[in-house]
Amino acid sequence: MTVHQQAAEARVAAIELAAATRAEKDAALLLMAERLVERTDDIVAANAVDTGNARDGGQPESMIDRLTLTPERVAAMADGLRQLAALPDPVGDVVRGSTLANGLELRQVRVPFGVVGIVYEGRPNVTADAAGICLKSGNAALLRGSGSAMSSNAAIVSVLRKAIADSGLPANAVQLLDASTRDSVKELMRARGLVDVLIPRGGASLIKTVVEESTVPVIETGVGNCHVYVDEAADLEKALGVVLNSKTQRLSTCNTAESLLVHSALSESFLPLVIEELINAGVTIHGDPRAAAFDGVVPATAEDWGKEYLSADISLAVVDSLDDALDHIRRFGTGHTEAIVSESTTAVRRFAARVDAAAVMINASTRFTDGGEFGFGAEIGISTQKLHARGPMGLPELTSTKYIVTGNGHTR
Template identity: 75%
Template sequence: MSVHEQAQRAREAATALGTATRATKDTALLAMADALLARTPEILVGNAADVAAAREGGLTAAMIDRLSLTEGRVAAMAEALRQMAALPDPVGEVVRGSTLPNGLELRQIRVPFGVVGIVYEGRPNVTVDAAGICLKSGNAALLRGSSSAARSNAALTAVLRDAIEAAGLPADAVQLLDASTRDSVKELMRARGLVDVLIPRGGASLIKAVVEESTVPVIETGVGNCHVYVDAAADLDKAVAIVMNSKTQRLSTCNTAESLLVHAAVADAFLPRVLAAFAEAGVTVHGDPRVATYSDSVVPATEEDFAAEYLSADISAAVVDSLQEAVRHIRRYGTQHTEAIVTESVAASREFVAHVDAAAVMVNASTRFTDGGEFGFGAEIGISTQKLHARGPMGLPELTSTKYVVTGDAHLRT
């Protein structure tokens, strides 16, 4: 079936989803969660084949980690769907309303986009997250995963479609596009009029290609060169814990810290501690000359290192002489994703928050908290680094548009 045909079927499904009650949608989400658990073995069979092929193909450890599913990860996806079912339905929410001087009643309400296309790389969990969040927000989903996860995504989509249909909604609310060639991506990007919005989720090259080539409106998610700045007024015990959690809790995510900045006033006390912790955790530090004086294991950092989203056991590091210098460094190399400051100074935290331009700014907290689930949004469709209607973790409201409803009583404009 062509992408055009699938998009037409998605458009029909979106009509039913747009008027479905919250109870119907929540029943479907819970059925999807139950089906994932009941059919975990067949999902893992497909995933095992993908992982084996990825290893043979020489994919990096980070990419294989993103690709891999376990019983625990499938259970976590099911739990995310249950949490989503418990969230308020954004559709029909009144954003604002008023009575105009002429007596007209004006309301702005949330409505679904309609058909949402998602292009993503080797992360099968996105298949479930995207399907669930689109369904709850009343949108049909066209999913185009990577060829590396083709069998995993096919198994997951089959499970989800069966559960959706059993719950009384159209199975075409969730469709998987062919991932064997780039043609399906090109067709999806040209399906303006059938697809309402396109969301790329993956590496810099994928996002750039979709943003530059698509005629369908795009919500841009971004890569994460996330920084942790350890201020002169930092509690160093907190700083070590936050830096290590930000970097090592999971290496392959966009909210993992890739850069460390340390104020010169605490460098002597802090850097030996954190470098030893990195060494114990197997993390390679790419440092500037000042960082390198604290350990022979530090690798000289290049411009590319300071700009890198490693997604691996690597981190860049530099010593700065002021908070202002840290902000300048972040502005130069950051990707407007997540930036963190560790400090006991309220004034320093306020200055950092005011001057750092990012979708999320953490004060004395790990960068790993920039996540729809951690923010209480349920599963997210992605983390937007743009500055349009959606920025940061995109939950249910970000998957809606609005329309105005104007109610009068034979009102005529003069």
């Protein structure tokens, strides 16, 4: 079946799904969870095919670990679906409402997008997560996972589709696209009119391709060249904690800090301290000339400032003012998360107003930019674009709105 045919079937399913009640959707999610657990052996067996192929292909152990499904990981996928069932349904929420002077009743209500395409890499647990989030928000999902997880994804989607059908909703609400060829991504990107939104989740090159070539509207997710700026008025203890946590709490996430900016007034007090602690934590520091004067700091190249390392590396620049820090961030930031550490309300206010990013952290780690941390309960990704959704995207971000205007024969 072509992507176009699958998308056409998704559209039909989306009509039913948009009209489904919360009770119907939650029942489907709970059955999906139950079936995943029941069919754990089949899923793990299918996963063994993928991990076997990865091993034969000489993939690194870290990649194979990410790909591996154990009974515990299948149970965690099921738990994720149960948690979704417990979340409020965004569909039907009245966003705005009023009665106009002429008596017309105006309501702006949340409605599903319709058909959502998701292109993702790596871990097969994303398949269940994405299917569940789309279903809860009333959207049909077209899932294009990684070629390396083909067998696992096929097994998971087969279980989910059966559960959805058995609960009385259309099985075509969740469909897996062919991951053996890039053509399926291309077809998906050109399916304007059938697919309402496309969400690429993955590396910078995937996101760039989708953004440039898609005629379907795209929600761009997550390249994060996140900065921590330590202001001259910073509490140095808080600063040290925030810098280390932002960089080292987890290295490979988009909300990990990749660049540190330190006010030059702190060149003797804070700078040697933070350099020492970062090096002790195993981080390689790529410093500008003022930072590279310290032992153990590697001189930064021009490329370092724009890099999302996703590793135990950080770039470090000494800046002479808050505005210099803002200029630097404006030039090299990716609009994800920018942090300031300062006790000065004036500095904090100026930074928060002028930095152009999805999230601004004031005296807090960049690692907090996360749907779970924000209390959204579920997250489909972190948008770094300004249109529609910015920052962690929960269920409401997977909806559009519709104006419903009720009159009694009203005319103009």
